[in-house]
Amino acid sequence: MGDFFEIDFINVESKNGGDAITIRYQIEESEYIHVIDGGYVETGEKIKSHIYKYYGNISYIDNVVLTHQDNDHAGGLRTILEDFSVGTLWIHRPWIHADELISFFTRYKSVENLSKRLKEIYSNAAALEEIALKKKIKMK
Numbered sequence: 001m002g003d004f005f006e007i008d009f010i011n012v013e014s015k016n017g018g019d020a021i022t023i024r025y026q027i028e029e030s031e032y033i034h035v036i037d038g039g040y041v042e043t044g045e046k047i048k049s050h051i052y053k054y055y056g057n058i059s060y061i062d063n064v065v066l067t068h069q070d071n072d073h074a075g076g077l078r079t080i081l082e083d084f085s086v087g088t089l090w091i092h093r094p095w096i097h098a099d100e101l102i103s104f105f106t107r108y109k110s111v112e113n114l115s116k117r118l119k120e121i122y123s124n125a126a127a128l129e130e131i132a133l134k135k136k137i138k139m140k
Contacts, residue, residue, distance in 0.1 A: 044079025
C-alpha cells in the first residue's frame with residue numbers, strides 16, 4: 001500500500017460536545033498513529049475499539065494530544081495512556097511554570113502552593129501527567 005492519510009472523528013455521544021480524533025498515516029513504509037483529545041471517560045474504550053478495528057492490533061501510538069483539559073476532551077485519554085505504549089503526550093501543564101507565574105498572583109505566597117492549586121484547577125491534565133510519569137511517557 002502506498003502513502004495514505006486518514007482522520008477519524010469518534011462520536012462522543014453527547015449533545016454537550018466533546019472531541020475524540022484518531023489519525024493514521026503512512027509515509028514511505030512507516031505508519032504513524034495519533035490521538036487528539038479523547039472525549040469523556042467512556043469514550044476511551046470507543047477509541048480503543050476503533051483503533052483495533054480499523055488500524056489493527058497495534059500497541060503503540062506515536063502521539064497523544066490534549067488540546068485543553070475539559071472533561072469532554074481529556075477523559076478518554078486516560079484509557080489510551082493506560083492501555084497503549086505512547087511515544088509523546090502533548091499537554092499543557094501550567095504548574096511547571098509556577099515559578100514564572102507566582103508574581104502575577106498576590107494570593108499565593110509560594111511556588112509550591114501555586115503549583116498545587118494549578119494542578120487542582122487543571123485536574124484532568126494533572127491526572128494524565130500522573131499516568132505519563134508512571135509509564136515514563138515523554139511529555140511536551
